[in-house]
């Protein structure tokens with residue numbers, strides 16, 4: 084299952100699903116690529132088994148590596164599986180036996196990627212995980228307020244199920260996500276995202292180093308004016324004012 088479902092800007096209740104799966108003896112595999120390091124995630128308490136994250140999202144590190152957390156149940160399931168990969172860069176068991184067992188890499192590592200992840204982890208530790216999570220939440224709250232203030236409709240049906248890593252927004256009738264994204268990029272040099280497979284929506288991403296007030300406000304303003312350019316009925320000023328008021332109230 085996916086924790087933070089980036090294409091639709093939603094969050095799945097893995098904290099509720101984990102204990103149910105554990106009770107039934109099922110091993111859970113969780114894609115927490117866009118939540119890890121920016122959104123609350125408690126693998127042990129939530130009884131999740133195999134978690135996969137990437138350094139290039141909320142950590143603000145380089146792409147190219149995978150970060151895993153593996154529970155005892157997940158190790159047991161892999162050991163019991165005669166078809167589990169071995170002799171491969173993709174073999175989690177190989178990594179365990181050599182890295183955890185001997186403190187060595189099973190294959191030549193990508194040293195520049197490792198150094199990048201190491202540096203990004205050092206920055207996270209310096210900031211503090213709780214502070215990183217709070218920063219993502221503050222910027223998300225302000226973005227959501229800005230979207231509503233502009234008269235636009237967030238894609239998640241309620242804020243309770245929204246992910247703090249990106250704000251997904253319904254594209255007004257008569258326009259398409261690709262058209263809006265391309266226009267905003269071309270005219271304002273601001274990159275927002277399309278809805279990919281999730282629907283006719285656009286997204287303002289705010290994770291890692293973009294989970295800061297000003298990149299988010301730039302995204303919001305460029306999206307609002309871009310929609311106005313394309314004929315949509317939006318109040319850009321009211322949206323920016325609402326986002327700034329939210330930032331002000333949160334002390335950011």
Ligand SMILES: *Cc1c(COP(=O)(O)O)cnc(C)c1O
Pocket residue numbers: 085087088089114115116117137140146147
């Ligand atoms: C970005 C993302 C991925 C893809 O990560 P890659 O490192 O590009 O494979 C997968 N799942 C989610 C939820 C993501 O946000």
